[in-house]
């Protein structure tokens with residue numbers, strides 16, 4: 001091969017490599033988690049979620065994350081949810097992560113719910129903030145719910161999502177009423193970014209992990 005042909009081949013290789021890098025970076029930045037629609041009726045919708053300590057796959061396999069259950073029963077790695085407007089929504093949330101404790105004890109009190117939060121079936125007015133693992137919050141609807149964590153020494157803890165009911169978990173159930181149509185942000189406020197600078201960022205502010213969008217339609 002002549003020098004010119006060799007240089008051309010090297011140049012082509014560099015160009016292809018650069019194009020692939022740009023392709024993967026763009027793909028990473030614009031990836032949107034799939035939408036999961038609420039089940040139930042038009043008058044009373046239902047969402048089933050789980051919170052896992054570490055996802056176990058993908059680019060952030062060690063990140064804490066939510067998953068959402070489709071009507072078919074399949075768990076999806078997503079926090080993009082669709083619910084009807086001006087409707088009661090009952091959330092059943094299986095919590096597999098251990099407790100980290102809330103930085104602000106105020107968050108131990110559920111807010112914005114219709115009726116009591118149930119922790120493993122027991123109506124609970126306030127959760128001891130030391131027992132909380134995360135908070136489920138929809139600021140625009142005034143909803144904030146502390147999520148009880150599993151004990152550090154619990155047997156059979158889940159390490160790869162989706163977790164099953166056979167693994168150690170706490171079940172939190174609560175109901176809120178949606179407002180008017182629109183797109184709303186929901187997320188964990190504390191404390192799942194504890195390992196990140198200033199306690200923010202990471203999974204706490206990443207769509208598909210602990211940050212989500214609620215499409216109210």
Ligand SMILES: [Cu+2]
Nearest residue numbers: 134188191192
């Ligand atoms: Cu959290």
